[in-house]
Amino acid sequence: MTLPFLRRQFLLGASSLTVGASILARGLSAAEANTYDMIIVGGGTSGLPAATFASQRGARVLVLEVADVVGGTLYLSTGQMSAAGTKLQKSLGIVDTPQKHFDDVMRISRGTVDQDLVRLDVENAADTFDWLTDNGLKPLPDHPIKGFGHEFYYERRYAWGPQGGLSILDVVKPIFEAEAKKGKITLKLETRARELLMRDGKVIGVRAEDSAGKTTDYLGRNVVLASGGYQMNPALVQELLGYPQHAAPAYPMSRGDGLQMALAAGGYARGKQNYLTGIGRVLASDDEPSVPLVQFNVYPERRKPWEIYVNAHGKRWVREDDEGIDQRERELMKQPDLRFWIVFDQAIFDAASSGFIDWSKEQVAKAFTKEAMFKKANTIRELAVAAGVDPAGLEATIAAYNKAVATKKDPDFGREHMPLPIAKPPFYIVRQQGYNVTSCVGIGVDKSLRVTRKDGSAIAGLYASGEILGSGQLMGNATEGGMMVTPALTFGRLLGQRIVPVKA
Ligand SMILES: Cc1cc2nc3c(=O)[nH]c(=O)nc-3n(C[C@H](O)[C@H](O)[C@H](O)COP(=O)(O)OP(=O)(O)OC[C@H]3O[C@@H](n4cnc5c(N)ncnc54)[C@H](O)[C@@H]3O)c2cc1C
Structure with a gap:
């Protein structure tokens, strides 16, 4: 800033x-x-x-x-x-x-x-x-x-x-x-x-x-x-x-x-x-502290989520389409380093509107070529390694989520809005940091x-x-x-x- x-x-x-x-x-x-x-x-x-x-x-x-x-x-x-x-x-x-x-x-x-x-x-x-x-x-x-x-x-x-x-x-x-x-x-x-x-x-x-x-x-x-x-x-x-x-x-x-x-x-x-914690934003870098770069829309009442949110273990930690804002922040308090990752694939990227507030899809695509928190890979394992997320955890989570999409039933969190599986490479992941603007x-x-x-x-x-x-x-x-x-x-x-x- x-x-x-x-x-x-x-x-x-x-x-x-x-x-x-x-x-x-x-x-x-x-x-x-x-x-x-x-x-x-x-x-x-x-x-x-x-x-x-x-x-x-x-x-x-x-x-x-x-x-x-x-x-x-x-x-x-x-x-x-x-x-x-x-x-x-x-x-x-x-x-x-x-x-x-x-x-x-x-x-x-x-x-x-x-x-x-x-x-x-x-x-x-x-x-x-x-x-x-x-x-x-x-x-x-x-x-x-x-x-x-x-x-x-x-x-x-x-x-x-x-x-x-x-x-x-x-x-x-x-x-x-x-x-x-x-x-x-x-x-x-x-x-x-x-x-x-x-x-x-x-x-x-x-x-x-x-x-x-x-x-x-x-x-x-x-x-x-x-x-x-x-x-x-x-x-x-x-x-x-x-x-x-x-x-x-x-x-x-x-x-x-x-x-x-x-x-x-x-x-x-x-x-x-x-x-x-506040739900936070995507930061510009790993500098401590770093300036916020962009905000991802985690408000289902404004944009229903197409992506999943995982923690450092590669596991989902919240029902992404739950409108309870404080509830999401309370759950984020339990995640290591108050961090989570937004994960999606090419099919979601093509079909959904940009989830990054004030960014067009072109800007989002460009971010994956230059921004530190934006990673892209051809396999889930490579994606997890690039982002510093547990690979086995992420593979298991995505397999379970894709099954939930296919059966229209999310036994883990009860999510209802699951338009597409995460199956079409390349895969995308973006790290989001919880923090507060006030003391x-x-x-x-x-x-x-x-x-x-x-x-x-x-x-x-x-x-x-x-x-x-x-x-x-x-x-x-x-x-x-x-x-x-x-x-x-x-x-x-x-x-x-x-x-x-x-x-x-
Ligand atoms: C990005 C952002 C968005 C926010 N949005 C909202 C919102 O929408 N609604 C809401 O309710 N709250 C919001 N807040 C919080 C709210 O704006 C602040 O809590 C509030 O404005 C703080 O007022 P203040 O007078 O305490 O501090 P400030 O307005 O920061 O004033 C403190 C002043 O003291 C000066 N100062 C500091 N140290 C010294 C010193 N040692 N000697 C002399 N001067 C000093 C500073 O330079 C500053 O001018 C937001 C905060 C941020 C950062």
């Missing part, structure tokens, strides 16, 4: 500097400590509304942003939001409530979310969504819908603009810039927060480093960590989840800086037990978004918002549409508008 606006190499490279918390040795006067009412680490999805609304309330705000632009993950995000009771729903006669939204999240997540955070989101999401639409966001014509790519809600509350996250940024950024012109917001770009400054157990500021390597201490009465997730920090993914990070799918600055600073200040990480483990907070210690006591002066809270809390052990972007925007808005105190 190349993001043209991230020009400076130092931003993309690993750094030897640490992030953490430091105790200020010298005494500070009250005036010094009150330079800003709110220091926001990260000018992204959550940080921009936090700064905007805080400034509107008269707060003096400092935004520290490591990139040379604001916006964060909104540059990449699909920007799919969910909110109940919006003006858009009302205009369409859709009767929806935060309670129904909450119940749906509980149903899909099987009760594994942090209920306080989900309540805070669903009860305030409509105001956030209305703020966006009042200021120009135009959702797609048939929106809101019940679902897309994840388990469906029972109500139509899921919506986004034609350009996904950019459609949100196109609204949020000009409002932020207009507010900043009024003089209450100081924005420091290319400035990476490194440490929380603490005195007597209270957070009183942030130590940050600019692009020239100069370190400055910024003092403020409250600090909001809105620095996003850690999916671009493979070492941290491994440490927090116990899984290697094979893919590099997120915003380059999502390195977990804020999470590490909050941990160093006494906070605690939570949510690992809720880890659920599961997050920093522990209370219902006012104050970062807490494990015993529940709040670390004075420290708040967190956005992906730093972790999908494990916001979505639990599942994926509910819009439950990352919407809370990021909403919690940022609430922190700025009313949660963070601006007067001493």
